[in-house]
Amino acid sequence: MHAPLRFQPLFREYIWGARRLGSVLGKPIGDAPRYAESWEIVDHGAxxxxxxxxxxxxxxxxxxxxxxxxxxxxxxLVCNRFPLLLKYLDCDRVLSVQVHPDDTYAQKMTPPDLGKTEAWYIIAAEPGSLIYAGLKQGVGPEELRAACAAGRTDDVLHTLQPSAGDCVFIPAGTVHALGSGLLVAEIQQSSDTTFRLFDWNRVDDTGNARPLHVSQAIEVTDYDRGPVDFQTPQDLASGGQRLVGCDKFFLDRFGGTAATEVGGDNRFRILTVVAGQATIAWGDGNSMALPLGQTALIPAAVGQVTLTGSDPESVVLCMGMP
Structure with missing residues (x-):
């Protein structure tokens, strides 16, 4: 295992998706109208x-x-499954208001799972797009339950107006929703556990509403978290920027045409291109092109690779374990 790995994407069709995974990111989607997610790196059951x-x-x-x-x-690193999940999301409509449990709660579920801490990188945002991130100051379980019962959950949520290049960190226990008009890269723990508080009174093509999990969601919400703001990038010695650093993963950003050394510390890396394109070079003259929307997993055994953007606007996200 001495070369970067590329994988076949897994697509998810949900009512809030559209076709930008293909038209913008070049994914090989089919003819259906609503491709919501492209799972780039996943090891979660089936x-x-x-x-x-x-x-x-x-x-x-x-x-x-x-x-x-x-x-x-x-x-x-000792893991019984690959610890991170990377996906792209095409948010043509607002997503459900939801919250994810932490590891302790998720391990008690049937079947057990990991908790879900995640981060979003905004690739594109239409004017007026919103992100719902955290509860407004002073909102507790009773206020949240009452807002859900009245169909006014969004009244108690903090909102952000994102632009391309913004990053939002959503620790487990944070109530959140991605709004419409967004194209997003998401890195998260390898978990698919979601508790929905509110789905905007929508039904699917057969007239059925998606299930809600209000009691569980209220139980796992972190009421001390409060409103969430955009991440403040921190410069790295390598020339990139750290967007998120937590005990579950890190998320770095590298841009432009300067060659950057990545890895070489006996840990894997995930690289994905969110603007322009890039090239990965390793070993004795080996290289791999990464176009827009493409992802590579750099096994630890590969060692250090050299990452180079194709033009000044190129942006590559780099993710791994702390």
Whole structure:
């Protein structure tokens, strides 16, 4: 396992999606009208990333972890599944108001799961787009329950007006929703546990509303968190910027045409291109092109790679474990 890995994307069709995963990011979507998510890196039960090319083509991420965990993750990381999940989201309509549990709560569920701390990077935002991030100051469980019962959940939520390049960090327990008109890259723990508080009174094509989980959501909400603001980038010695650093993952941003050394610390990296395109170089003259919307997993065994953007507007996100 001595080369970067690219995987086949997994697509999700939800009522809030559209077609920008294909028209903007170049994903091989089909003819359906509402592709909401492209899961780029995933190892979660039956949802598996499959290697797209090279000698490991056709192998699942879980299989690679079972057979070559130290080469993939690094010798110091011990996980029973790949710990992170990367996806792209096309938010043509507002998403449901929801909250995710932390690890302690999720481990008590049936079946057990990880909690879900996540971060959003805004690739594109239409004028007037909103993000709902955290509760307004002073909102507690009774106020939240009353707002849900009255169908006015958005009244108690803090809102942000995002632009391309903004980043929002959503720790487990934070009530949130992505608004309409957004194209987003999301990094999160490898979990699919969501408790919905409110779905804007929508029904699907068959007239059915999606289930809500108000009691569980109110139970797992962190009422001390309060309003959430955009992340403040912190400059890195390597020339990039750290957008998020927490105990679950880090999220860095590299831009422009300057060559940047990434990895080399016996830990894996995930690289994805959110503007322009880039090239990864490693070993003795090996290289891989990464177009817009493409993702590569750099196994720990690959060592340090050189990342180079194709033009001044190129932006690459780099993610890994602390």
């Amino acid at each position: 949802d598996q990333s499959i290697v797209a090319e090279g000698p490991l083509a056709g192998r699942s991420l879980s299989e690679l972890l079972r057979t070559s965990a130290a080469d993939l993750l690094g010798p110091e």
